[in-house]
Amino acid sequence: STVSSRLARMLRQDQADRQIFADTPASTWNDPEHVAARARMGENDAQRRAEVQEMLDAGEVHEPDDCYSAAMIFQHGTVAQDYLKAHRLAYQAALGGHGPARGLTAATLDRFLLTVEQPQIVGTQYYTNGPCHMDPFDTSLPDEARLALGARTLEQSETLMRAVDQGLAWDEAVAEAARVPVTRTHQPLLQQARAALAGHDLIGGYAMAVAAALEHEPGAKPVVEGAFQQLRTELS
Structure with a gap:
């Protein structure tokens, strides 16, 4: 459908914007070209979220693949509500049988919790500043x-x-x-x-x-x- 192709295109753009950082060492990320690329990426992310939100408001996002694409775009948001929206979309995709959406359901829940100053519950967010750790992390989940x-x-x-x-x-x-x-x-x-x-x-x-x-x-x-x-x- 048109909705599916639009979302797939936006997801490809989302990933392409991040490729520059995947292909270069972290030590270069403060170079002027990378700072500029990060600023452009933030603007593009905001534009994509606005476009996906219009589709959600119009009730156009239903299929598991579409929910997953929308979740991937919202997980690159900046506030707790973006992560919570991504979590719900990933959950809908996973319910519909989309395999990778399970992991995204977990990751976006943890990201939301950390953003609202709660410990992560599933254990998907790792920090490598100093010894690798996951704190704050509530390990009580089986x-x-x-x-x-x-x-x-x-x-x-x-x-x-x-x-x-x-x-x-x-x-x-x-x-x-x-x-x-x-x-x-x-x-x-x-x-x-x-x-x-x-x-x-x-x-x-x-x-x-x-x-x-x-x-x-x-x-x-x-x-x-x-x-x-x-x-x-x-x-x-």
């Missing part, structure tokens, strides 16, 4: 939920951070983490989500409910919606 959300287990993340600290390049550290064995228990998550929400753990309960919905547990979607409204009201 690994089963992390895996359902397309994220690494705690042991995998610890392996990745150790590898970075030992001097491995990021891609090599990611590969090292991927070699850590993972056992899926497929234990139901909705019951744990409800218990967490009843115990006033809104963030943990919401994250587990999202994981349950993505694993197609019956009854999970309404729990996600109720918790999301509460999350948006209390944290935005």
Whole structure:
């Protein structure tokens, strides 16, 4: 459709704007040409978000691929609401069967939480200023939920951070983490989500409910919606 082709084009432009930084060492990012490129990228990002918002307002974004493209564009926003919008779009895409959208659902939730001065809950945001770390990070979410959300287990993340600290390049550290064995228990998550929400753990309960919905547990979607409204009201 026209909507799909427009969104796909915008996503390609979004990625192209970032390629200059992927292709050059971080030590050069303060050079005048990179500073100018970053400013242009910020302007382009804002324009793309405005264009996607018009499509959302018109009710034109439905397909999983389209929701994913829109989420990718909004995750490069500047404020908490951009990340929350990206999270919801990624969740819709993941519900529709879009594989990579699971990881984006997790990453955008963590990014939103950190922006509103809450600890990340899934564990997707790494910091390499000094020893690699993920703080602030609430590690209480079960690994089963992390895996359902397309994220690494705690042991995998610890392996990745150790590898970075030992001097491995990021891609090599990611590969090292991927070699850590993972056992899926497929234990139901909705019951744990409800218990967490009843115990006033809104963030943990919401994250587990999202994981349950993505694993197609019956009854999970309404729990996600109720918790999301509460999350948006209390944290935005």
